[in-house]
Amino acid sequence: xxxxxxxxxxxxxxxxxxxxxxxxxxxxxxxxxxxxxxxxxxxxxxxxxxxxxxxxxxxxxxxxxxxxxxxxxxxxxxxxxxxxxxxxxxxxxxxxxxxxxxxxxxxxxxxxxxxxxxxxxxxxxxxxxxxxxxxxxxxxxxxxxxxxxxxxxxxxxxxxxxxxxxxxxxxxxxxxxxxxxxxxxxxxxxxxxxxxxxxxxxxxxxxxxxxxxxxxxxxxxxxxxxxxxxxxxxxxxxxxxxxxxxxxxxxxxxxxxxxxxxxxxxxxxxxxxxxxxxxxxxxxxxxxxxxxxxxxxxxxxxxxxxxxxxxxxxxxxxxxxxxxxxxxxxxxxxxxxxxxxxxxxxxxxxxxxxxxxxxxxxxxxxxxxxxxxxxxxxxxxxxxxxxxxxxxxxxxxxxxxxxxxxxxxxxxxxxxxxxxxxxxxxxxxxxxxxxxxxxxxxxxxxxxxxxxxxxxxxxxxxxxxxxxxxxxxxxxxxxxxxxxxxxxxxxxxxxxxxxxxxxxxxxxxxxxxxxxxxxxxxxxxxxxxxxxxxxxxxxxxxxxxxxxxxxxxxxxxxxxxxxxxxx
Numbered sequence: 292x293x294x295x296x297x298x299x300x301x302x303x304x305x306x307x308x309x310x311x312x313x314x315x316x317x318x319x320x321x322x323x324x325x326x327x328x329x330x331x332x333x334x335x336x337x338x339x340x341x342x343x344x345x346x347x348x349x350x351x352x353x354x355x356x357x358x359x360x361x362x363x364x365x366x367x368x369x370x371x372x373x374x375x376x377x378x379x380x381x382x383x384x385x386x387x388x389x390x391x392x393x394x395x396x397x398x399x400x401x402x403x404x405x406x407x408x409x410x411x412x413x414x415x416x417x418x419x420x421x422x423x424x425x426x427x428x429x430x431x432x433x434x435x436x437x438x439x440x441x442x443x444x445x446x447x448x449x450x451x452x453x454x455x456x457x458x459x460x461x462x463x464x465x466x467x468x469x470x471x472x473x474x475x476x477x478x479x480x481x482x483x484x485x486x487x488x489x490x491x492x493x494x495x496x497x498x499x500x501x502x503x504x505x506x507x508x509x510x511x512x513x514x515x516x517x518x519x520x521x522x523x524x525x526x527x528x529x530x531x532x533x534x535x536x537x538x539x540x541x542x543x544x545x546x547x548x549x550x551x552x553x554x555x556x557x558x559x560x561x562x563x564x565x566x567x568x569x570x571x572x573x574x575x576x577x578x579x580x581x582x583x584x585x586x587x588x589x590x591x592x593x594x595x596x597x598x599x600x601x602x603x604x605x606x607x608x609x610x611x612x613x614x615x616x617x618x619x620x621x622x623x624x625x626x627x628x629x630x631x632x633x634x635x636x637x638x639x640x641x642x643x644x645x646x647x648x649x650x651x652x653x654x655x656x657x658x659x660x661x662x663x664x665x666x667x668x669x670x671x672x673x674x675x676x677x678x679x680x681x682x683x684x685x686x687x688x689x690x691x692x693x694x695x696x697x698x699x700x701x702x703x704x705x706x707x708x709x710x711x712x713x714x715x716x717x718x719x720x721x722x723x724x725x726x727x728x729x730x731x732x733x734x735x736x737x738x739x740x741x742x743x744x745x746x747x748x749x750x751x752x753x754x755x756x757x758x759x760x761x762x763x764x765x766x767x768x769x770x771x772x773x774x775x776x777x778x779x780x781x782x783x784x785x786x787x788x789x790x791x792x793x794x795x796x797x798x799x800x801x802x803x804x805x806x807x808x809x810x811x812x813x814x815x816x817x818x819x820x821x822x823x824x825x826x827x828x829x830x831x832x833x834x835x836x837x838x839x840x841x842x843x844x845x846x847x848x849x850x851x852x853x854x855x856x857x858x
Contacts, residue, residue: 451676467522469514469573485510486570497567501554506571509554513572523592526582529553529560529568550583607669614662615673618653623764624680625748636679640750640764643682645671721818728816732776736811740775742818743801745792745825768792770800794830801831805838 454460465472469483485506488498501509516522532548552568553560569576585594624637649670657664674680696704696711725740732740746769766787773780783800790796805815819826 464517467514467519468517469510483510483514483573486573488570489564489566493564493567495562495564495567497563500556500561500563501567501571505556509571510573519596520592520594523582523585523594526574526579527586527590527592529555530579530583532583607665608663611663611665612669612673614657614660615653615665615670616677617660618656619648619674619678619680621656622648622652625750625766636681638681641682645674648674725818728818729775732774732816735814738814738816739808739812740816740818741772741804742775743770743772744820745770745797745822751786768796770797772800772804792825794825794828797825798831798834802834802838 459475462472462474466480471482472480474480485503488506489495491498513522513525516525529552531551531553533551534547535549550565551562552565553562554568554571555561563571565576569579582592585592587593622639622643624639626637646667649667653670654664656662692711692714696707699707725742728738728740732738749767749769750764751767752764768785768787768790770783771780772783781804783803785796808815821827825831
């Protein structure tokens with residue numbers, strides 16, 4: 292069905308040219324007689340300077356190579372013969388026409404599940420640029436255990452609300468820290484500070500024990516706790532309640548307990564009067580009563596701050612929220628076609644939207660499973676904050692180098708500007724080379740200029756029937772080769788059950804096309820993107836080298852092809 296290659300044993304990291312050369316030498320040694328090998332090695336020396344060679348004499352080479360090839364049948368417009376791909380002749384520009392619009396759906400994946408870069412060296416075919424992946428910004432939340440495995444990053448479609456930055460919460464934070472703030476009525480509330488102390492006639496002589504600096508430090512340490520419960524603990528620990536030793540009369544309005552107030556002074560506690568205690572901390576007696584009322588047997592504050600903690604009357608029940616999650620998960624999703632390596636976002640059918648899901652699909656699902664439906668606002672909130680899902684894919688490939696330059700700012704952008712200008716020059720050079728090859732192929736019957744790429748995944752069947760949205764659809768891949776001079780496109784189609792989107796499938800399609808060329812074609816120039824997992828790797832390079840050895844063909848794989856991703 293496809294080209295299958297036996298992976299080489301683990302080797303030290305070598306250059307791209309060396310890794311390709313090693314594979315080609317092993318192919319020659321296993322396939323050619325000993326007396327015919329010198330001629331093949333001469334060809335490899337020419338290839339070593341760049342994957343460009345000109346072979347005028349065919350070699351009588353046995354087909355028994357270590358590369359196992361299941362021949363692809365090229366039958367234009369045939370849907371019955373589909374091996375690794377069915378070649379269909381199309382008179383329309385499938386990919387690389389100069390006047391391509393923004394609806395061009397080409398493949399620009401940076402990774403392939405069948406190709407492990409860590410095991411084998413990547414092959415770059417005459418390319419001077421090193422691309423760096425760009426991390427996509429997004430909202431994330433860590434989920435994990437302290438001291439255990441790293442937290443799992445969960446990304447959502449939209450960012451969650453930042454409760455800490457709300458004005459009322461910042462006001463509450465300022466109040467508990469004793470800072471100046473503006474109340475909800477617009478009044479300016481001054482920062483907490485020690486108020487006038489008790490009179491000099493106080494029998495505790497508080498002002499002689501604690502200076503003004505001591506009072507300021509006590510007040511600061513109290514509000515630096517910055518926590519409602521810990522501040523109440525501070526009060527409970529510095530006030531002692533006890534039964535009166537002597538009660539005069541039987542007045543029921545008298546207190547049942549007496550309180551003694553104290554502050555830490557060095558390594559001991561000094562007793563103070565009630566007024567000095569309250570004025571130093573700038574609190575009222577009601578704060579003290581509430582703290583002591585909820586004082587536990589351990590001497591600490593046991594109550595929680597219940598202000599603003601009540602549940603609203605119209606709160607959506609947890610069971611209904613879980614029903615929304617189950618409905619969203621029941622709709623099949625797929626990975627991004629363009630940026631599978633750099634994003635965790637998945638995509639639903641392009642014919643769907645949040646409103647359509649809630650209006651057309653959700654009510655019937657709730658009736659079937661016995662859930663009460665929620666409003667569209669609640670449904671949309673859960674979809675946007677708990678799921679990283681989209682409904683469409685980017686319309687056009689983006690150049691990684693240009694995207695990186697656009698995201699830079701300030702001095703970093705100016706520092707990178709010379710490299711970016713050089714990159715744009717290479718882009719213009721690639722466009723000029725492409726136009727020149729297109730013109731040459733139109734004038735030279737022995738020259739063929741082609742472009743090739745993989746289209747976005749085709750979901751089959753494509754329909755608006757609501758029931759099918761819950762079904763797993765078949766993914767179909769379309770590899771397209773476009774001839775610049777004849778303006779013909781050849782489409783190799785295969786379903787996900789027959790193959791994937793790796794280097795083996797791409798190499799099979801390329802070999803099938805090269806075998807179908809007429810005998811007068813001796814020179815082929817190809818343009819493609821720089822997808823490592825599909826185009827720039829050892830498997831495709833070995834397949835092209837094998838084809839060069841077996842036939843009279845000169846092959847140019849152009850460099851700087853990543854510039855073709857520009858609009």
